[in-house]
Amino acid sequence: MERGKFISIEGIEGVGKSTNMATLVECLETAGRKVLTTREPGGTPLAEDIRDILMNRGDEPVPEIAEVLLMFAARSFNVNNVIVPALDAGTWVVCDRFTDSTRAYQGGGRGIPMETIDLVADWVHGDTWPDVTILLDAPVEVGMERAGQRSEPDRFEQERNEFFERVRECYLRLAMSEPDRFVVIDTTRGLNEVTNDMRTLVAQILADNVL
Ligand code: Z5A
Secondary structure (H helix, E strand, O other): OOOOOEEEEEOOOOOOHHHHHHHHHHHHHHOOOOEEEEEOOOOOHHHHHHHHHHHOOOOOOOOHHHHHHHHHHHHHHHHHHHHHHHHHOOOEEEEEOOHHHHHHHHHHHOOOOHHHHHHHHHHHHOOOOOOEEEEEEOOHHHHHHHHHOOOOOOOOOOOOHHHHHHHHHHHHHHHHHOOOOEEEEEOOOOHHHHHHHHHHHHHHHHOOOOO
């Protein structure tokens, strides 16, 4: 059986990951692919428990090292219990965030050395990397404005704009350093244009032009 493809979606908050993920999945399913969606941190019951620790604003501070390790602990559940079994069964996996989020947020945003993150990544998921990573990009103010229309901010959403600027810069650097894996979509434009880009990209992926 042919292995499924692994696609991740990345970007700072409010750039439209959830919105565009729905389009991506719809296009793949229309083309006859079996698709599983998952998210990080999360994706399994235990990983979702870890997500609660990471996202909720409690009284106890979360040290940066604990944040990295919890992200990877959650990822270990998701990779071993969801992602790899699905890919092995020929299912396509679409993941809302993966290790590039750790590189961008904990590396770029918090300043954890990239070598440390990549060392743990190698330990946790080895060669299991997305075949394609779609980076949805928009200036921080655009993402903030869109996200701002939502409910109470979580622990990450209360960070300052400078933090998200560093995260965005890191994402763009990662995309430049791995052009064969990353596709960057400018989501500053209207939703119709972005949706059209997403449809074109799926057609390219299916035609194997991107992988
Ligand atoms: N995190 C981390 O630090 N390290 C890690 O390793 C991992 C994660 C895995 C959880 O992420 C947090 O965890 C995240 C990073 C950290 N924190 N932050 N910030 P999350 O993915 O669950 O949460 P999020 O980043 O806030 O994503 P989101 O809430 O799902 O937002 P989104 O998906 O990017 O946006 P959206 O809901 O699709 O769109 C926002 C609004 O804009 C919505 O009303 C849309 O209708 C509208 N929209 C979208 N696109 C457009 C366009 N093109 N035009 C106009 N309006 C639009």
